[in-house]
Amino acid sequence: MSYVHAYADREPARADVDMMSGAVVLEFGAPWCPHCIGAQPLLKAALAARDDVRHLKIEDGPGRPLGRSFGIKLWPSVLVLRDGVELTRVVRPASQDEIERALAML
Numbered sequence: 001m002s003y004v005h006a007y008a009d010r011e012p013a014r015a016d017v018d019m020m021s022g023a024v025v026l027e028f029g030a031p032w033c034p035h036c037i038g039a040q041p042l043l044k045a046a047l048a049a050r051d052d053v054r055h056l057k058i059e060d061g062p063g064r065p066l067g068r069s070f071g072i073k074l075w076p077s078v079l080v081l082r083d084g085v086e087l088t089r090v091v092r093p094a095s096q097d098e099i100e101r102a103l104a105m106l
Contacts, residue, residue: 089102
């Protein structure tokens with residue numbers, strides 16, 4: 001699975017994320033956030049050739065427990081996980097290369 005355009009209708013529970021196997025990119029943001037909108041072409045390009053990576057786009061905000069459990073403070077925050085364990089994160093990515101370097105951690 002590669003780039004996902006739309007935010008998920010509902011966020012998964014933290015326990016479900018922790019149990020995910022394989023490579024996962026967990027993106028936290030909001031559809032109205034200008035930083036998130038600006039990062040979309042970078043994410044799309046970086047994930048274009050990564051069919052081995054599952055991309056989850058999670059709308060974050062007050063009262064959203066998944067983002068709080070990961071300590072999300074700025075959007076977009078892009079977390080790279082392998083088998084439910086965070087390897088690295090990129091906060092407000094400024095380049096495709098920055099995202100690709102994070103994906104290289106996989």
